Amino acid sequence: MGNADSDEYPPMESVADGGGHRVAIPPPRPFFESLRCSLKETFFPDDPLRQFKGQPPSRRLVLGLQYVLPILEWGPRYSLGFLRADLVSGVTIASLAIPQGISYAKLANLPPILGLYSSFVPPLVYAMMGSSRDLAVGTVAVASLLTASMLGKEVKASENPTLYLHLAFTATFVAGVFQASLGLLRLGFLVDFLSHATIVGFMAGAATVVCLQQLKGILGLTRFTHETDVISVMRSVFSQTHEWRWESAVLGCCFLFFLLLTRYLSKRRPKFFWISAMAPLMTVILGSLLVYLTHAEKHGVPVIGPLKKGLNPPSSTDLAFGSPYLSTAVKTGIVTGVIALAEGIAVGRSFAMFKNYHIDGNKEMIAFGMMNIAGSCTSCYLTTGPFSRSAVNFNAGCKTAVSNIVMAIAIMFTLMFLTPLFHYTPLVVLSSIIIAAMLGLIDYETAIHLWVVDKFDFVVCMAAYVGVVFGSVEIGLVIAVAISLLRVLLFVARPRTFVLGRIPNCNAYRNIEQYPIAKNVPGILILEINAPIYFANAGYLRERISRWIDEEEDRLKASGEANLQYVILDMGAVGGIDTSGISMLEEIKKTVERRDLKLALANPGGDVMKKLSKSKFVENLGQEWFFLTVEQAVGACNFMLHKCKADTKRDGSDEKWNNV
Incomplete structure (x- = not known):
């Protein structure tokens, strides 16, 4: 869904309720279980105890000796x-x-x-x-x-x-x-x-x-x-x-x-x-x-x-x-x-x-x-x-x-x-x-x-x-x-952000600097954040996203194109987020709304969604503004643009968000 060049868009209900397109929030896990899994992945990524599972005590003793003294494993052969x-x-x-x-x-x-x-x-x-x-x-x-x-x-x-x-x-x-x-x-x-x-x-x-x-x-x-x-x-x-x-x-x-x-x-x-x-x-x-x-x-x-x-x-x-x-x-x-x-x-x-x-x-x-x-x-x-x-x-x-x-x-x-x-x-x-x-x-x-x-x-x-x-x-x-x-x-404190554009004849969205053929979607700014969001980079990302919005609005004004209406953040590369990062997103939401724009998030990971949900950010932004892919987010935003234009022609109203 979400072909930017098409006049046919699915109804908003299918994006929000979606028939399986809603971004899922992982079920909660007990704190100590979550901590145990994190420590296991950090210190035991090779899971050295897996070979002991289901083995009788005598076999466990042999496997333990072979683990400490590998010569006992290859020596008999x-x-x-x-x-x-x-x-x-x-x-x-x-x-x-x-x-x-x-x-x-x-x-x-x-x-x-x-x-x-x-x-x-x-x-x-x-x-x-x-x-x-x-x-x-x-x-x-x-x-x-x-x-x-x-x-x-x-x-x-x-x-x-x-x-x-x-x-x-x-x-x-x-x-x-x-x-x-x-x-x-x-x-x-x-x-x-x-x-x-x-x-x-x-x-x-x-x-x-x-x-x-x-x-x-x-x-x-x-x-x-x-x-x-x-x-x-x-x-x-x-x-x-x-x-x-x-x-x-x-x-x-x-x-x-x-x-x-x-x-x-x-x-x-x-x-x-x-x-x-x-x-x-x-x-x-x-x-x-x-x-x-x-x-x-x-x-x-x-x-x-x-x-x-x-x-x-x-x-x-x-x-x-x-x-x-x-x-x-x-x-x-x-x-x-x-x-x-x-x-x-x-x-x-x-x-x-x-x-x-x-x-x-x-x-x-x-x-x-x-x-x-x-x-x-x-x-x-x-x-x-x-x-x-x-x-x-x-x-x-x-x-x-x-x-x-x-x-x-x-x-x-x-x-x-x-x-x-x-x-x-x-x-x-x-x-x-x-x-x-x-x-x-x-x-x-x-x-x-x-x-x-x-x-x-x-x-x-x-x-x-x-x-x-x-x-x-x-x-x-x-x-x-x-x-x-x-x-x-520096990689952590100054993560890269990119403007994404649509590749012609397909529904892929890529960095417009890497792919010059990628085209900006009218009225929509798509940004990719290429790192986890933590306290060390939250301030920088807030300022950089604001500058991207300023630069995009200046570009649109200079070229005479349609005004900016939506900002989509591609969160696919955001592997984690802390409270400082959540505060940064809340500030970006307020900044976007003050400019009379709307914020949408695409492809947030499970850990990110869990924390955003616990912090009430999902509720404040509205779960209908979370999407599985950038393509779905663009489709929904384009649908709203067309719907707002149709309503404006019908009743002469300039209210953009009365139907959102």
């Missing part, structure tokens, strides 16, 4: 074919985990052996509790940099290594408790406030800073700044030109070139991914042999030195809860925990999408939290699912999380028997490995894509990058999150 694939993947990622673990531990200003410890216990915990088949657990550069930056401001690792080590364990424990708590309380959606643009800019900025800091190892410097901003780093580098070691620089550039070359070859020929995966371990072996044979450590090439043989020693008694620097450890744990969660879950979801399976974000948070709690008690520092290691695991053809178990066994073998072999590993090799890994995090292609698609997202990305590079890691993160939240607030 494990096959020999899966084992072959997971063995290859596990050994491959172990070859990458050994040099990366040592390198990232040095980046965090921790003993290198902790990098190997952190690749032994946490992967075993994740293999039992994680829901991703492809995630390879280990330390990451960004979390290592954050640990060094935030703890190093209060305690210098070179001056008080024991206290620094204990604070690192404490920060890891705090991060684990925080991560597990988010998962248990179903608060995983909080991590979503770190937008894709924020993560891209933050990771690129952190990678840039990490690469610049590796100039210490490349140039063989013994003293270096503890600051992370680019100005401090470059000042430290160029203020010590007299201490640059050409031997170290040549060795570092050669190894870096080799690593980048293997990465390039692996990208050109994906089936040769193992070349890039094995390259870091090959550089460690070659570098160690070179130093051992040439005694380069006596000529300005620093080496790792002796590594302690044996498995992870317990460290639960080393947690520094009584330290005066506990607040620093807590802050470090929360910040690094959030970053580790964002990176790990994003990586896990990416590879799950390729293999068409689902991972549970809250389960992942619990798994990350438990593996970091266990790690903090076994001489490990913060771990998550790094992209580089997970990509190697994926490309190697892993089938299940058993690849993490295989990697942990390989690391265990290394800790028990092979650690003395790393004595002569030059630090410059570790710096080369870190630089090669970090260059892959500078995703300039995504930044260009953000610029093309969404300029605001590009600003968020660059704000994070500039904040990290020229300020600090924490400053960059805070700036990016603040700008992202500002954008959300």
